[in-house]
Amino acid sequence: MSARKSTPPSHPSKFSARKLAPTLRRDPESSALLRRSDTLRGPRRWLALWRFARSELRLMFGRRRNQAGLVVLALVPILLAVAVKLSPPSRGGGPTFLDQITENGLFVGFTSLTVELTLFLPLAMAMVSGDTIAGEAHVGTLRYLLTVPVSRPRILAVKYFALVVGAFIAVGTVVVLGAVVGSIIFGTGQMTTLSGTQIGLGAGIGRLAVALVYVALGMCALAAIGLFLSTLTEQPIAVTVALMVIVAAMWIVDAVPQLSFLRPWLLVDKWPAFADLMHDPPRWDQMIQGAWVDGAYIVVFLLAAWARFAGKDITS
Amino acid sequence: MTARHPLLRWSVPGVAVVALIAGGQVATHLPASAAPKLPARTAQQLLTDLAAASPAGFSGIVDESTNLGLPQLPSQLAGGSTAASPLSLLSGTNTLRVWYAAPHSSRIAIMGSASETDAITNGTDAWLWQSAGKTVQHLRLAPDPHRMTTDHLKPTPNPLPGGAAAMTPQGLATWALGMLAPTTRVTTTSDVRVAGRSAYQLTFAPKTSATRIGSVRVAIDAAKHVPLRVQVFARGAGKPAISAGFTSVDFSVPAASRFAFTPPPGSKVTQVTPPAGPPKAHPMMPGSKAAPGHPAAPRPATAGSAWRTVGAGWSSVLVGTLPKSVGDTNAGPSGSGQTGELAGMLQLLPRVSGAWGSGHLLTSALFSAVLTNDGRIAVGAVAPNQLYAALGRG
Structure with a gap:
């Protein structure tokens, strides 16, 4: 791959990454990188890249704050289910599908998604995307990461892959835990759609799975912005704050009727459209539009992250 | 990807932004701008087509937008900011899904965000379902459900009393033109594309200047002769004050199950007794807003x-x-x-x-x-x- 030329020039062998990178990144897996993944061919190259990705995932899920964040995400559906059990809501009030929960526990998954979509899930993505480049730059491991003979685009790709996995695990935790806890507390069975019809349990689970993928896709788009921001600074907290400011600003713009002309361009505008799945038949147009917007943000911000990172001087 | 020069490198996401924005614009506006070329038809012929149209069934998505310059309705009155309700049709934009099967089965669903209001008729029963609050209103229809047919689905003036079947479409068109002649200019305007289909446009313009209505435009499908869009323009306005039209339409007959309704468990069912007079159409018929604009449409309240x-x-x-x-x-x-x-x-x-x-x-x-x-x-x-x-x- 021609991108190899953009890797930094070789360094004195004394300070070889072979010794430093594994210890500093506290992960023995990283040594796999040193098998010159770019020069490998065929399956071995992919294996080396997979090892890199695996080490990245381990780093991400090994961090205490990320584990704590996942616990917070997981607490919301539990809290929701218990609260609804203790005092059933009146009709038509509260967050989406709240009044449906008592009839079918699967709705805990939908309602938790609605509740966490505005703040908790974006916050989780902001936290982990701050760690990707800025976090490594902050603790000084980025330069060692760059010494390994992996091209910078590929480092970005692996970082983004880890964020995508993180997005699916975060959303999946909310949805699956919500559905399981809800099913235990309220039971399952036929689901009543918004159209007043009934669908079977299998169809309900299928729609919940589509909602999971759709919301996770939105989180992946947010992570792409986060990855770009992460290449701009060496302060992970700055990335987290900036990303949350962006999300909050988008929600505000989305809520102002006078700015409605901007809505098609906002990332968050179509996020809640997963609720359309509960119409019968499901309504797809909004979700398809939302998926296009997500995809556009992913393309633009990954390219911007590459444009920034490929030429970045690593000073820390 | 060896772009060493920062400018060259940064131009890549820049180009992507421009391409995506342009692509988005093209994707949203292209279908509307391409005007079809259709063989010319007179207003008389179009009215004849309209009267003769008898689709076996169709389904589609209707976008309705109302821009009357009215003050914003209080959210409680409009049924909550997100809930779909008939009153919400009075302001802003709304999406409806409609299904119709001849002779008198129809389902209209007003889509809210995470809510839905359905009006269903199938010849024997009429249901009004509101997902917010899970309420059901049920009306058992009188044996002669002829009045419950698609009249409300065709937001066109249908000035004919019962016994319409005895008259030919040509006769009906002539009669309608005669009725309209003293007050209204009926003309055709440029052909349009609505919901990806070619359509003729029929324009009803008042002859008097004492009204605030500038014109009423009805787009009529070139092949199926059903109205695809109705627009009501205020006098001198370039944009319609009321516009209701299909964004997608499918002329296959929907399954009968679409018009069946069983109140779901946990819903609150109210039985509505039929009114003494001839049954009125849905309390939420979308065409009713256009009624003031149609000179021939009888005002129900009169x-x-x-x-x-x-x-x-x-x-x-x-x-x-x-x-x-x-x-x-x-x-x-x-x-x-x-x-x-x-x-x-x-x-x-x-x-x-x-x-x-x-x-x-x-x-x-x-x-x-x-x-x-x-x-x-x-x-x-x-x-x-x-x-x-x-x-x-x-």
Whole structure:
């Protein structure tokens, strides 16, 4: 791959990454990188890249704050289910599908998604995307990461892959835990759609799975912005704050009727459209539009992250 | 990807942004701009087509937008900010899904965000389902459900009484043109594409300048002859004040199960007793908004003795008396429920007074309404002065 030329020039062998990178990144897996993944061919190259990705995932899920964040995400559906059990809501009030929960526990998954979509899930993505480049730059491991003979685009790709996995695990935790806890507390069975019809349990689970993928896709788009921001600074907290400011600003713009002309361009505008799945038949147009917007943000911000990172001087 | 030069590198995401924005614009606007070329047809022929159209069934998505310049409805009145309700059709944009199967099965679903209101008729039963609150209203239809047919689905003037089947489409078209001739210019305008289909456009323009309505445009599918879009323009306005049209339409007959409805468990079912007179269409029929614009459409309320029309044609004014509970604007917002909300909202409307009395005025791009303090109301697609004149005459 021609991108190899953009890797930094070789360094004195004394300070070889072979010794430093594994210890500093506290992960023995990283040594796999040193098998010159770019020069490998065929399956071995992919294996080396997979090892890199695996080490990245381990780093991400090994961090205490990320584990704590996942616990917070997981607490919301539990809290929701218990609260609804203790005092059933009146009709038509509260967050989406709240009044449906008592009839079918699967709705805990939908309602938790609605509740966490505005703040908790974006916050989780902001936290982990701050760690990707800025976090490594902050603790000084980025330069060692760059010494390994992996091209910078590929480092970005692996970082983004880890964020995508993180997005699916975060959303999946909310949805699956919500559905399981809800099913235990309220039971399952036929689901009543918004159209007043009934669908079977299998169809309900299928729609919940589509909602999971759709919301996770939105989180992946947010992570792409986060990855770009992460290449701009060496302060992970700055990335987290900036990303949350962006999300909050988008929600505000989305809520102002006078700015409605901007809505098609906002990332968050179509996020809640997963609720359309509960119409019968499901309504797809909004979700398809939302998926296009997500995809556009992913393309633009990954390219911007590459444009920034490929030429970045690593000073820390 | 070896772009060493920063400018070259940064141009890549830049180009991506431009390409995506351009692509998005093209994707949204291209289908609308490409005007089809259709063989010319006269207004008479189009009306004939319209009268002869009898689709076996169709389904589709209708986008409805209303831009009357009305004050924003209080959210409770409109059924909550996110909930779909018939009242929400009065302002902003709404999406409806419609299904129809001949002869008299229809389902109209107003889509809210995470809510839905469905009106279903299948010849024997009529259901109104509201997902917010899970309420069901059920009406068992009279044996002759002919009036419950698609008239409300075709938002076109259908000025014909029952027994229409005996007349030929040509006869109907001629008759309709004759009825419209004194008040209305019926012409054709440029062909359009609606919902990806080629359509003719029929324009109804009032001959009088006393009305606020500029014209009513109906787009008629070139192949199936059903109306695909209705637009109501205010006088001199370039954008429609009311527009309801398909964004996608499918002319296959929907499955019968689409028109069956079983109240889901946990829902609150209310049985509605049929009104004494001939059954009215849905309480939420989408075409009803356009009614003031259609000179030939009979105003449903004129049947009541408390109501009368002043003037004729497009500039006619409907004058009547409201039930005490609603009309008493002095009651203030202390009243209960929606009545209280309504009274509270009326207080916000500008006060007007004259020789006819005093009251509150509601003006919009298409119509005006005056509610007097003694509970009389005058509504018309006219300027307020004509309402005052009509009230004074009463």
